Amino acid sequence: MGENNIILKIKTLSKHFGALKAVDEVSFEVKKGEIVGLIGPNGAGKTTLTNLVTGASPKTAGKVIFKDLDISNLKPYQIARNGLTRTFQVVKPLIGMTVEENVLVGSLFGRDKRNTDMKNASKRAREIIKLVGLESKKDSSVSDITLPDLKKMEFARVLAMEPEVLFLDEVMAGLNPAEVEEASILVKRVRREKELTIVYIEHIMKAVMGISDRIVVLHHGRKIVEGTPQEVVNNSAVIEAYLGKRYTKEVNNEG
Amino acid sequence: MVLNNKKVNIFLLIIGIILFIFLPRFISGYWVRVITTIFMYAVISQGINLMSGYMGYLPFGNAMFFGIGAYVTAIGMSKGLPFLVVVPLAAITAILFSIIFGLPVLRLRGHYFAIATIGISGALLSVVQNATEITGGAMGTTLPIIDKSPEITYNYFYLAMLALMVITTLTIYLVIKSKFGFGIRSIKANEEAANSMGINTTYHKVTAWAISALFTSIAGALYAYWMSFIGPEEVFDVMIAVNTIVIMLIGGAGSILGPIIGAFVIELFSEVVWSSFLEYHLAVLGITIIIIVFFVPKGITGTIADFVKKRELRLRKKVSV
C-alpha cells in the first residue's frame, strides 16, 4: 500500500462530449476504509465520473491509480477483478436468473480466486444473501421482486465480488424514507464487517451527511469543494452553487 | 428438465441412447437417413442455442461453419488424407474462422451481429464458388465413396451423427452448468452489468462462438463424407441457419434438450408435409412456424416447464391453505 493508506487516486480526470465537459479535471483521493460522499446536483457528472473510474466509458484525459496500479486503460471486468466495483443508478439485474444466481455470478467472477469453483462460490453467495437479509427471496426470479429487494440483491452481488473499493451510485434512489433508513444501516454494518472503502454517490445532500467521513462536491463537471461534512455544509461555494441555487429556484417556482 | 432426480435422468438418458443405437435394425434405410438428418440438425441447433438461447447473440450466418467443415473435409480427402485426420482439421479451421471473425464482429450487438454473420457467410460462399481450382467451384465437388454396401455405410453415419449429437449436447450441458455458462447467461441478461461484474465479455463471446463453430463444422464434415458430393450453395445455405433457429424455438431456446426435441418435431413434420403436400410444403412450413410462435412461444420444453411450475404453485397453495 502507498503512503498515507491511500487506496484510490483520481488525477485530473476529464470526459468531454463535444463541447460539453461532463467531467472536467476532477482530482481527489480516497483512503483505505473511508466513506467518501460524492455529491452534486443532477447532471453534475457523478455517474459519468463513476463510469470513467470503473472503465465503463473511455476518458478524455486523466489517470486513475488504484492500489498503486494504473487502471486508467483497463476494461471494466479487469478493474472489477482487481477489487474496484460499482452498483448502478438504475438497477441492472440479470433477468432470467434467480436472486441466488445473480449473487453467484458476482461470487464466481469476483476478486477472490478461491471462489472460482462452483461449490465455494455458491456457499459464499448464500452467506452474502443472508448478510443482506434476502434469504426468503433467494429462489425468486429477479423479475418478481420489489425495488428495495432488487437494490439489496445488487448490493449482495457486488459484495460477493469481495471488493476493496465500492462505488454506490444512488443506491437510495426510488426508496421511501423507511427503506432509506434500513439501507443506510445495512451499508454501515456491512462496511464495518467487510472493512470496505466506499464512494457514496448521491444528489440528496442530507442522505450522505450522516454516513460520510469526507465529501467531494461536483458541479458542472468540476470539483468545487472537498472536506468533512461540516466543512462542506458551511462552505459558501456549495451553498451558492448547489444548495443556494436549488433553494432560490424552488422559491422562484413557488412565487 | 422435468424430473429433478439426477440419477433418474441419467438412467433415462442412457436408455434413450441405447434405444437409438439399436433403432436402425427395426426401420427402413429411408428412415435411418431421415433420423441421421435429424441428429445433424440437432447438433447445428445446439450451436445456435448456445449462442442465441443462452448468450443472446443470434448467429444467423452459422451455416458458414457447416460449409467450412464440409469443404475442408472434401478438399482434405481429395488430397488423400483419411477422414479421421481431416475432421480435426475441419474443426480447427472453423474455430480459427470463429476467432478471426468473432473478435471484431462480436463487438456488434443484437441485429447488427446477426446481419454481419450473414454477410461473412455470404462472402465465404462467394470465395468457395470462385476458388475453382481448390474447391471445384460453383458446380460442387466429390468425395471418395466408402467401399461398403449402402446399408452399412448409412448405419455408420447414423451412429456417427448420433454420437456427435450426444457429445455436443453433453458438452454444452457441462459448459452451461459451469462458471463459463454463468458468464454467458449474464451476457444475455445484461452485458454492461456482466462486464462490471468481472466477466471478460469478449473472451466469453468468442469462446462460445468457437464451441458453436466446433460442433457445427464436425456436423458439416460428417455430412460431406456421408453425401460424397457437396455444392457451395447447399452447405453455405442461410436456410440451414433458419431451419435450426426454428428448431431451437420450437424445442425451447435456452434449454438443453430443446434442440433435440425441436429437430425431431420439425423434421418428422416436414417429412409428412413433403410427402403429402408436395406443392405446398413451403406454405405449410410457413404456417407451421406462425402457429408455433403464436401458441408455444417458449417452445416445447419451456411450455412443459411452465406447466410444471404452475402445478407446483397450485399444490403449494393447497398445502398452505
Added chain:
Amino acid sequence: MSLQMLINAILLGGLYALMGIGFSLQWGISGIINLSYGAMVILGSYISLEFFNLFHLDPFISMIISGAILFVIGAAIYRTLLQPFLKGGIVFTIILTFAVRLIVENIILKVWSADYRTIRLTYAGSNFQFGDAYIPLIKFLAFLVAAVLIYLTYLFMMKTKIGKGIQAVALDKEGAQAVGMDVEKMYLINFALGTALAGLTGSLWASIYSFSPHLLGPIVGKVFIIAILGGLGNIWGAAAGGLLLGIAETAGAVFLGSEWQEAIGMVIMVSVLLWRPYGLMGKKFFG
C-alpha cells in the same frame, strides 16, 4: 470506369435506393428485420405483370396499384403477426417474417411458376445519347420515378402530421407516448409504407428486367447492405447506400468479374458495420 458504366451504375443504383428505403424504415423505425421484403418486391412485379397481361396497363401506371395493395398487405401482416411479438426479441420477428416469405413464395410459385417473366413494353428499345454514352429511355424513366418517390417519402416524413409522428416515435418512444401519440399506429403506418415501397420498386423492376421467385433471397441480401450502408431508418442514407451498391456492383463486375458481384456487397457491408456500426449516415439512437 467509363461514362457509360457510370451511368449504368447510377441508373441501377437509383432502383436499389428506392428498394432499400422501405427496408431501412421498417428496420430502423419499426424495429423489424423484414425477411419477407424480397417477396414483397417480387409480388409488386407480378401484380404489374397481371395488369399488363389483362389490360395492357403500363407498369409505370400499375405501380400505383401495386403500392396500394402492398400497403394493405404490410399493414395486415404487421397488425396480425408482428405487433404481438415486438417485445419477444429479434428471433421472433425474424422467424415470423421468414414464415411470411415462405408462404408468399409458395403462392408465387403456384400461380406464376418458377420461370422468369418479362413485361415487353413498346418503347423498351429506345435510347438517347448523352456524351459518348447511350441511355436506355426506360431505365432513365424508372430512375426518375424512383427519385421522385424517394423525395415524396422524404416529404411525407418531414411535412405531414403522420410522418412527423413517425419521426417522433423513432427518436423517443416514451416521450411520444407521454404526449398522447398512438405509437402503435405510427409503427404500423411506417411498416405498411415500407412494404408499399417494396411493391413500387417491384413494378419499376418489372418494367426493365425479368423476374422470378429466384430473386427473393438476393433482394433481401441487397436491401440489408443498403440499409446498413446508409444507417437504419435514414432515407437519404439508404438512397446513398443504394447508389453506392449500384456503383460497387458495377465496378466489381468490371474489375473482378461478375461472379464476385454478391461478395463485394457483403464485404462492403461487413466493413461498414465494423468501421461505423451505425452506418455511414446513421445516428446512434437507431438499432
